[in-house]
Every structure is written in C-alpha cells, then in structure tokens.
Amino acid sequence: MVKNIKAEVKNLTFSYDKASTGRPVLNSVSLPVHEKSVTALIGPSGCGKTTLLRCFNRMHDLYGSVKYEGKIILQPSGFDILSNEVDPLEVRMKVGMVFQKPNPFPKTIYENVAYGLKIRGIKKKSYIDDKVEDSLKKAGLWKEVSDRLKASASALSGGQQQRLCIARALATEPELLLLDEPTSALDPISTAHIEELVGELKKTVTILMVTHNLHQAGRASDFTAFMYLGDLIEFGESSQVFTNPKEEKTENYITGRFG
Amino acid sequence: MKYKLRRQLTEKLIEFILFLAAASSVVITFFIIYTLVTEAFPFFKEVGFKDFIFETEWTPLFENAKYGIAALVSGTVLTTTIALFVALPFGIITSVFLSEYANDKVREVFKPMLELLAAVPTVVYGYFAMQLVTPFLQKIFPDLSGFNALSAGLVMGIMIVPYVSSLSEDAMRAVPQQLREGSLALGASKFQTSFRVVIPSAFSGIASAFILAISRALGETMVVAIAAGLEPKFGFNPLGPTETLTAYIVQVSQGDLPQGSIGYRTIYVCGIVLLLFTLTFNVIGQTIRHRMEKKVK
Amino acid sequence: MVDQSQARLMKQIKFLKAQDVVFWFVGLFVLAGAFLILFALIYDMAQTGIPRINQEFFFNFPSRFAGKAGIYAAWVGSLCVVLVTALLAIPLGVATGVYLEEYAPKGWFSRLIELNILNLAGVPSIIYGIMALSLFVYQFGLKQSILTAGMTLGLLILPIIIVTTREAIRTIPNHIREASYALGATKWQTVSSHIIPYSFGGIMTGVVIALSRAIGETAPLLTVGAVAFIAFLPTAPVMATAPYVSAQWLMDPYTVMPIQMFNWISRPQEEFHVNAAAAGIVLLSMTLVLNALAIFIRYRFRKKYKW
Numbered sequence: 001m002v003k004n005i006k007a008e009v010k011n012l013t014f015s016y017d018k019a020s021t022g023r024p025v026l027n028s029v030s031l032p033v034h035e036k037s038v039t040a041l042i043g044p045s046g047c048g049k050t051t052l053l054r055c056f057n058r059m060h061d062l063y064g065s066v067k068y069e070g071k072i073i074l075q076p077s078g079f080d081i082l083s084n085e086v087d088p089l090e091v092r093m094k095v096g097m098v099f100q101k102p103n104p105f106p107k108t109i110y111e112n113v114a115y116g117l118k119i120r121g122i123k124k125k126s127y128i129d130d131k132v133e134d135s136l137k138k139a140g141l142w143k144e145v146s147d148r149l150k151a152s153a154s155a156l157s158g159g160q161q162q163r164l165c166i167a168r169a170l171a172t173e174p175e176l177l178l179l180d181e182p183t184s185a186l187d188p189i190s191t192a193h194i195e196e197l198v199g200e201l202k203k204t205v206t207i208l209m210v211t212h213n214l215h216q217a218g219r220a221s222d223f224t225a226f227m228y229l230g231d232l233i234e235f236g237e238s239s240q241v242f243t244n245p246k247e248e249k250t251e252n253y254i255t256g257r258f259g
Numbered sequence: 260m261k262y263k264l265r266r267q268l269t270e271k272l273i274e275f276i277l278f279l280a281a282a283s284s285v286v287i288t289f290f291i292i293y294t295l296v297t298e299a300f301p302f303f304k305e306v307g308f309k310d311f312i313f314e315t316e317w318t319p320l321f322e323n324a325k326y327g328i329a330a331l332v333s334g335t336v337l338t339t340t341i342a343l344f345v346a347l348p349f350g351i352i353t354s355v356f357l358s359e360y361a362n363d364k365v366r367e368v369f370k371p372m373l374e375l376l377a378a379v380p381t382v383v384y385g386y387f388a389m390q391l392v393t394p395f396l397q398k399i400f401p402d403l404s405g406f407n408a409l410s411a412g413l414v415m416g417i418m419i420v421p422y423v424s425s426l427s428e429d430a431m432r433a434v435p436q437q438l439r440e441g442s443l444a445l446g447a448s449k450f451q452t453s454f455r456v457v458i459p460s461a462f463s464g465i466a467s468a469f470i471l472a473i474s475r476a477l478g479e480t481m482v483v484a485i486a487a488g489l490e491p492k493f494g495f496n497p498l499g500p501t502e503t504l505t506a507y508i509v510q511v512s513q514g515d516l517p518q519g520s521i522g523y524r525t526i527y528v529c530g531i532v533l534l535l536f537t538l539t540f541n542v543i544g545q546t547i548r549h550r551m552e553k554k555v556k
Numbered sequence: 557m558v559d560q561s562q563a564r565l566m567k568q569i570k571f572l573k574a575q576d577v578v579f580w581f582v583g584l585f586v587l588a589g590a591f592l593i594l595f596a597l598i599y600d601m602a603q604t605g606i607p608r609i610n611q612e613f614f615f616n617f618p619s620r621f622a623g624k625a626g627i628y629a630a631w632v633g634s635l636c637v638v639l640v641t642a643l644l645a646i647p648l649g650v651a652t653g654v655y656l657e658e659y660a661p662k663g664w665f666s667r668l669i670e671l672n673i674l675n676l677a678g679v680p681s682i683i684y685g686i687m688a689l690s691l692f693v694y695q696f697g698l699k700q701s702i703l704t705a706g707m708t709l710g711l712l713i714l715p716i717i718i719v720t721t722r723e724a725i726r727t728i729p730n731h732i733r734e735a736s737y738a739l740g741a742t743k744w745q746t747v748s749s750h751i752i753p754y755s756f757g758g759i760m761t762g763v764v765i766a767l768s769r770a771i772g773e774t775a776p777l778l779t780v781g782a783v784a785f786i787a788f789l790p791t792a793p794v795m796a797t798a799p800y801v802s803a804q805w806l807m808d809p810y811t812v813m814p815i816q817m818f819n820w821i822s823r824p825q826e827e828f829h830v831n832a833a834a835a836g837i838v839l840l841s842m843t844l845v846l847n848a849l850a851i852f853i854r855y856r857f858r859k860k861y862k863w
Contacts (some may be wrong), residue, residue: 052509057444089569093446102436115455116445121568165441173447266742269728274659275743280651280668281660284718287711288672294690319768349586356583369587371851376594377763378847381774383836386821387597390604390829401650417590448572450579471678478680480775481814500599505682505775513684518694528780530686534679541678545671 005205006073007056007176012070012082014055025051027072027230033176033223035075038198038207040221040238042214044253047227049210053178056081056208057095058088074175093120096169097178100163101185102105104153104168107147109136110130112153112164114174131171138204139167140197159190163197170205178208183216195220214254218242226250279376295534299527301519303328317502319525320511326525328471328532330491334408334501335536338483339476341412341497342419345544346472349416350423351458351465358431359453377421385485395485402498406488411498415482423472430464430551431457463551470544482504504533587774611674613834614852617787618816622827627743627835629786630816632770634842636805637788637812641770644683650752651760652714658747677715684712685776686813693780700781701786703806708776709714713766720762724755754764757857761850768846773838783820786811813839 014026026048029218033039033096041049049058058081060066072081074094081091096116104112113132122128125160132149136142141163153164162182169177179198198207198220213219215225217238224241226234226249234241234250303311308324314327346526353373357366392410397403405411434457442452458465480503488500491509503512516523611656616626652673660666689706728751735748752759790805820832829862 059444062440062443087569087573089446089448089677090565093565093569097444099437099440099444103435103441103457105438107443115442115447119442119445119447119451119455119572120565121571123385132307168441168445218427270742270744274655277651280648282713284652284669284673284676287714288676290691291679291687294687297685298686298690309735340838349590350585352586354588356580357589358790360580361584372591373587374851375844375847376590378768378843379594380774380814380843381840382772382774382818382821383601385838386601386832386836388819389821390609391597391600391831418594420590420801431777448576450575451572454578474678478682480680480682484775485818503592505680508686509775510680512689512781523640525689526686532685534683536673537678537680541675545674545678549780 003037005032006035007075007081007208008071008073009033009052010054010071010073012068012072014051014060014069014175014230015067016060017105018065018067021048023230024067025230026055029227029230029232031225031232031235033206033216035210036202037207037222038202038220039219040227040255041208041210041225041227042212042217043227043233045212046229048230049227049235050180052227053097053180053208053210056176057097057176058091059097061088074087086252091174093172093208094174095176095178096172096174098162098165098169098180098182100181102158102165104156104161106154108150109156109164110149113167118169120172135167135171137163138170138201138202139163140193141167153168159186159193162186162194163188165192166197166201172199175206177205177207179207181210181212191214191216216243226253228253264298279507280529291534295527295531298529299524302524302528305521315528317491317507323423324521327493328528331502331529332532333493333495333503334483334491335477335488335503335505335533337495337497337501338388338412338415338487338503339473341409342476343417343469343473345413346423347414347469347477348421349420350427350468350472353420353424354427354431354465355453355458358428359449359457373424376417379418381418381479381481382413382485384418385481388482388486400498404488404499404511406486406490407498408487408501410506411483411485412497414486415479418479418482419472419475420474424466426463426468426471427461430461430468433464433551434460450551463547467544467548467551470540470547474540476546477540478505478533478537480509492532504529508533530556563765573647583811601833601836601840604808604830604834605837608830608834609837612814618811618819621826622831625820625828625831627813627816627838629789630811630813630835631838632789633782633786633810633834634672634812636702636810637705637777638708638767638770640703640806640847641709641713642763642767644707644710647767648710649714649717649763649766650720650721650759651761653725654747654751656718656724657725657744668804673715673718677719681712681773681782682775682779684708685779686777689782690718700783702810703808704780705782705810705812706806708780709770709773712773712776713770716769717731717762720765721755723757724758724762727758728754757853761854761857764846764850764853768843771812772814772843774818777815778818782811782815813842 009029009031012026012029013024015024024236029052041052043049054060054066056072068082070082073079074081080086080155082224105115113135114128117128117131137144141160144160153161156164183194186194195216201207209221221238224236224238226241226247234245234247241250242254245254311326311328314325315329317330318325357369359367366463388410392414393403393405393407396410401444438456438460441453442456483503487503487506489502490500490505491502491507508529511522511526529534559769601656613626615628616624617628619625621766655668656669685708687702690709692698692704732750733746736750786809790808790810793802793805813835817832817835820828
C-alpha cells in the first residue's frame with residue numbers, strides 16, 4: 001500500500017512540566033501518518049497514546065506550560081504544529097478532534113454542526129446549510145435527523161451523539177481528524193456503526209485514532225503504531241503488526257500477555 | 260441487656276431533639292405568616308381593596324389618609340431596576356472572568372475580596388450612597404436631588420454583584436470540561452467558548468442567580484432608607500426622591516407606634532406585599548436552580 | 557463560495573486573539589474597578605471618621621453635642637446582642653443541619669424543611685423585624701430588650717448556619733461513616749466523634765460569617781425598637797451580693813453599632829456625619845476582622861483533612 005504522507009511526527013519528546021528533568025511522557029517518538037487512511041495508536045494504559053494524539057491539536061496548551069521538543073509537520077504545506085510561532089487556534093482550525101465521551105453542545109443538532117463554521121466567522125447561511133447537510137450525510141446521520149435539525153442534540157442516543165460530534169468536526173474540513181477512543185463509551189451496536197463509518201470516511205479524510213480495543217484496531221485501521229511507556233515500539237501496516245510483529249513487546253501485548 | 264436498652268433510648272432521645280430543632284424552622288415560617296396576616300387583617304376592614312390597589316398616593320399618617328400601595332411599589336421597582344442594570348452586566352463579566360479566564364492565582368486574590376465586598380454592612384453602603392455617590396453624581400446631573408433613587412440603586416447594584424457572580428460562577432464551573440474541550444478543539448477562542456458554549460450550558464444556573472438577586476434587591480432596606488429619601492411617590496424618576504416598601508417600614512417603626520394603630524397595621528400590610536414579591540422570585544429562582552442541580556447529576 | 561483561504565483564516569485568528577485579550581482586560585478592569593471604588597469610599601470615610609476616633613469616642617455615651625458623643629453603649633450593646641444571637645442560632649442551626657444530613661429520612665418531610673429553609677434565607681431581614689415586633693415585643697411581652705434583639709437576629713441568621721453546616725457535613729465521604737458503623741458505633745457516636753469534629757472547620761466558618769452579618773444588621777433592630785439614645789450600660793451580669801449572677805441585662809434596653817451609625821447619618825448636622833463615619837469605620841473593622849477570621853479558619857481546616 002503506497003500512500004502520500006499527510007503528517008509526520010519527528011523526534012517528539014513531551015513533558016507536562018517545563019522544568020521537569022525526569023522521564024518525559026513521550027520519548028523521542030517518530031511516526032508517519034498516511035493520507036486518506038486510518039492509523040491506530042495502541043498500547044497499555046499510560047503508554048502515552050492519548051498524550052500523543054492531543055499533541056496533534058495542541059490540547060495540552062490549555063492546561064498550563066508544557067514542553068514540546070521535536071516537530072509534527074503537516075504535509076504538503078510543511079506547517080509545523082508544535083512551532084512556538086504557530087497559534088494553537090490555527091492548529092485546531094486545521095485538525096479536528098472527537099473525544100472519548102460524546103460531548104455535543106446543549107444546542108440544536110443544526111447548531112452543533114454549524115458551530116465550527118460560525119466560530120470561523122462564516123455567516124453565509126446557504127453555505128452553512130449545505131455544509132451541515134453534507135457533514136451529517138458523511139457522518140451517516142442525515143437520514144435519522146434530517147427532519148429534526150432544530151431538535152436538541154441531547155435527545156439523541158449515545159451513538160448518534162458521537163456521530164454528531166464527528167459531523168461537527170467534518171464540517172470544518174479538517175486536514176486531519178483525531179479520534180480519541182471514540183467508541184469506549186458506546187454499546188456494541190453503536191460501536192459497529194462508528195467503525196463502519198470510519199471505514200467510509202477514510203476515503204476522503206486522514207484519520208488518527210487511539211483505541212483500547214485491539215479488535216477494533218485490527219478491523220478498522222490500515223496502519224498501527226504500538227506504544228509502550230512513552231516509546232514508539234513498532235509501526236507498520238496493521239496486517240503486518242497484528243499477524244507478524246517484529247518486536248517481542250508488541251507480540252506480548254497483542255497476544256494478551258500484559259496490558 | 261440493660262446497657263443496650265439505655266443506648267437505644269439515648270439514641271432515640273437525641274434523634275428526637277435534633278428533629279425538634281429541624282422542625283423549629285417550620286415554626287418560624289408559620290410565625291412569620293401568622294403575625295403578618297393577623298396584624299394586617301384589620302387594615303383591610305378599614306381600607307377597601309380597590310383604593311389600596313388603584314390609589315396612587317400613600318399618606319397613611321396624614322389627616323386625609325390615602326392608602327395607595329402603588330406609590331411604594333413603584334419606588335421599590337425603580338430602585339431594584341437601577342440596581343439590576345449594574346448587577347447583571349458586572350455580575351456576568353466577573354463570573355466569566357473568574358471561571359473561564361483567570362488562573363488560580365488571580366482567582367485566589369479576587370474571590371476573597373468579592374466575599375469582603377459582600378460583608379460590608381448595608382448601613383455603611385447607605386453612608387456611601389448618601390455622602391459620596393450622590394455628591395459625585397450631582398456634578399453629572401445638576402438636577403439630582405440630595406435624596407434620590409439613582410445613587411441608592413447604583414450602590415445597591417454594586418452590593419449584589421458578589422451575590423450574582425458567585426452563584427453564576429458556580430453554575431459555569433459545573434459545566435463539564437469536555438464541552439469546553441469540544442469547542443476549543445474546533446478552534447474556538449476562549450471568548451467564543453465562554454459565550455457560545457459555557458454560558459448557554461449554565462443558563463439555568465445564571466438565570467436563577469439573577470432571579471435570586473432581584474429578590475435580594477427588592478428586600479434591601481438600609482441603603483434606600485438612608486439615601487433614597489422618604490417620600491412615597493408614584494412614578495419612575497430616578498433623579499428624584501422616592502420611598503420603597505422596606506424604607507417605609509423603617510421610617511414608620513422609628514416613631515412611636517402603638518400596637519393596633521393604623522400606622523402599626525400599615526407596616527404589616529407593606530410586609531405582606533414585600534414578602535409576596537420576594538417569595539415569588541425566590542421560589543422561581545430556587546426551582547430553576549433545583550432543576551439544574553438535578554440535571555447536572 | 558465562501559473564502560476558506562489561509563489569509564482569511566489568519567485574519568480571523570488575529571481577531572479572536574484580540575477579542576480574548578480585550579475581554580481579559582475588561583474583566584480585570586471591572587473587578588479592579590469595583591474594588592478601587594470600594595477602597596476609595598472606605599478611604600474617604602476613614603479620612604472623615606478617623607480623626608474622631610479616640611479613647612473618649614469609645615467610652616462616651618451618646619450626646620446632643622456631636623463632639624462629646626461616643627459609642628460606648630453601642631459597642632457593648634452589639635456584643636450583648638450577638639452573644640444572645642450566637643447562643644440561640646448556633647445550637648439550633650447546627651442541630652438542624654446535622655438532622656437533615658444524617659438523620660432525616662428522604663421524604664416529603666425533609667424536602668419540606670429543606671424548601672422552607674431555602675425560602676427563609678430569602679426573606680428580607682425587615683420582615684423578621686416586624687414579625688419580632690408583633691411576636692416578641694408585644695405577644696411575649698419582652699419589650700425593647702437585648703433578648704428581643706438577640707432572638708430576632710438569631711432567627712435571621714439561622715438559615716445561613718443551617719446551610720453551611722450541611723455543606724460542611726456533605727464534604728465528609730461516606731466511607732468514614734461506614735468505617736465507624738462497621739466498628740459497631742451508633743448513629744450518635746458516629747455523629748459526635750466523627751461527623752461534627754471533621755466538619756468543625758466548615759461549620760465554624762459559616763458561624764463566624766453569620767455572626768458578622770448579625771453585627772452589621774440594622775433594619776430588623778430598628779423595627780423592634782432599638783433606641784439610639786442610651787446613656788447607660790446594661791446591668792452587669794455579676795454582682796457583689798447573692799445570688800451573684802443576674803440575667804437582668806437580657807431585659808435592658810440597648811443600642812447597637814449600626815443603629816448608632818444610622819441615627820447619626822439621619823441627622824441634618826454635618827458634625828454628626830463625622831461621627832457616623834467614625835462609627836462606620838469601627839463597624840466595618842469589626843465585620844472585616846470576623847470575615848478575615850472566617851477565611852483563616854477555612855484555610856486552616858482545608859489543609860487538615862485530605863480524603
């Protein structure tokens with residue numbers, strides 16, 4: 001499988017505390033993210049996979065001073081996400097994110113999807129209407145909600161809410177979509193829906209996904225990165241990582257010997 | 260066996276004593292309603308309900324007595340409205356600032372100071388309004404009389420800012436962090452997140468804060484008694500003197516007031532009207548708040 | 557087509573950043589402004605009042621001559637009234653709080669009491685005053701006495717004490733109760749040796765704040781007939797002859813600090829306004845000291861227990 005590289009992590013070392021001299025949370029991680037494909041981050045709790053994901057849209061910057069060393073480059077523009085000169089707002093406008101627990105705003109379904117456009121200062125109603133419809137269709141939610149766009153988002157089921165959050169992120173046409181364990185709060189049927197949706201979305205969007213669920217990583221991803229204690233242990237095509245891991249730690253993890 | 264019995268008895272006795280304490284709060288409410296109603300009741304035998312509502316003059320202690328409650332109610336509404344014009348914007352700005360913008364250090368400086376603002380005795384605020392704010396305002400509005408609704412209302416507004424802001428800040432802080440992250444992850448600024456996501460999410464809490472603040476302002480006494488003048492007048496002129504229900508009660512009860520006289524009765528009549536107003540806002544405010552707390556859980 | 561170009565994006569980001577900075581300053585300005593105004597007012601009052609504060613001011617009775625008038629009767633009266641208030645409101649309030657949190661079965665009755673307390677907290681203080689006028693002064697025949705005043709303020713601050721007691725108790729995690737019951741303790745043993753001691757800091761904070769409110773409260777005492785012109789102190793509680801103690805002081809007439817101040821403000825002569833400013837400074841100091849004490853207690857106890 002040959003794909004262009006959409007984003008590239010280069011020697012990323014990250015600590016929550018600027019003054020910290022101890023072991024960093026991420027230790028010199030390098031990783032390519034291929035365009036229009038799904039890359040899964042797996043590993044035991046505390047391995048740094050969510051921390052890595054949250055570096056991609058600078059969410060850590062919200063909680064005080066943190067230390068990034070290394071780069072995350074978006075291609076083809078060569079835009080360095082972690083650069084000090086880059087405003088986190090700009091990063092977040094380019095990189096969308098969906099969280100563990102569905103977090104729709106207590107507004108209408110329409111307002112939720114339109115939110116990202118409105119905060120970018122877009123006011124043209126016809127454009128927003130089209131975008132809302134388009135994003136809801138992409139998120140596979142249009143058929144269920146087209147007749148009640150003005151209803152409150154909190155009336156939707158958990159799985160629908162999560163698809164709404166995906167639609168909300170899609171509306172702003174992100175260059176990269178981050179999914180942080182998007183199904184961990186959902187029931188099996190909703191989970192299957194989301195996985196199916198991820199498979200559909202990768203035709204148009206580049207996706208980086210953290211997951212706890214190895215089956216999900218195996219089923220839904222094209223590439224898999226295994227992390228352990230802040231190190232990237234192994235990266236490869238998912239078929240290879242799951243059937244024929246090169247590293248012993250990877251093998252132990254996917255065969256359930258720890259984690 | 261005997262020991263066990265004694266232990267059980269003590270337990271029951273203590274529980275009973277504590278129960279009595281809790282029940283006493285209901286007794287207090289009963290006494291409030293009972294005294295207000297029984298002391299005011301004879302008033303309505305003498306004064307017709309129609310005059311009470313539609314008359315616009317309130318001169319119960321004059322020879323030619325008139326009992327138009329509207330005069331006092333208009334004064335109360337006027338000063339409360341002025342106070343809200345100060346308390347609402349300032350309360351919202353401070354609570355957004357403290358809950359969404361300020362870091363822990365800034366918050367730890369300002370929060371206790373806000374509490375101190377709330378601790379200043381109302382009679383001292385009354386002094387401020389009359390001795391300092393009125394002379395200052397007179398430079399801006401030369402027609403402002405020495406006693407006026409404007410400076411009393413403004414000072415009252417400042418007085419209830421801490422109350423509004425602490426209740427609304429509680430409501431904003433109860434908004435789950437995931438909602439903020441959801442907004443910020445889309446590239447929203449703090450300002451957009453605060454005003455488009457946090458405030459709408461905390462809306463019922465903020466609304467109840469405002470409604471409870473209205474109830475506070477309606478019942479506030481000393482500032483208006485000192486600075487607003489003691490002239491019952493039907494009308495809404497902020498630059499002139501006025502009198503509120505509370506100020507009237509203070510004014511009349513300072514004189515010699517034989518029990519059972521018509522003057523004595525009128526303070527209970529004003530008390531009932533005042534209580535009806537504040538209770539209404541209080542019940543609405545508490546209901547909204549209670550619903551919000553349930554929803555958050 | 558809507559322009560999604562990089563240049564437009566950067567413009568929008570610049571705007572958003574500027575908006576954030578502006579609001580940060582607006583917030584700071586409003587808060588700092590409010591305090592500045594308050595400090596200016598206090599400063600002004602202090603300038604007028606402080607020259608008047610000397611030993612005579614503290615130990616003179618009120619007088620027709622502004623220069624000779626003092627606050628002796630007022631501060632002694634305030635202390636006596638607050639003592640009565642505390643004796644009534646603290647046990648009653650804490651007991652109610654404990655009952656509602658630890659004993660009351662969840663049902664219509666406790667919901668009724670709860671609602672009732674919330675509404676009592678919203679009743680304007682002047683209403684307590686006219687209730688006390690009818691009930692304590694006339695029906696109970698307690699006249700314009702320290703006892704009447706203390707009881708009136710006691711009822712007024714009762715809801716504050718109940719609410720803070722409950723909040724303090726609620727911070728104690730359930731496993732503490734379970735640990736105590738598991739050892740065979742009865743409910744009262746659990747309450748008296750765990751719940752009350754652990755929530756003591758929170759309860760005391762609420763009590764002190766409530767008492768500071770009582771010291772500054774004016775309106776209800778005006779209606780129950782506090783008199784500003786009192787040229788004597790309450791009867792001493794101890795005597796040289798049998799029975800050595802006396803409760804007569806409870807039935808004495810009185811004045812308190814805020815009433816004294818109100819009386820001086822209400823006079824037309826400017827010299828009395830100077831007295832009012834001086835009394836205001838003393839009164840403000842009393843309440844601020846109590847509030848600082850409350851903040852200190854809260855800080856001390858917050859550090860003491862970590863669940």
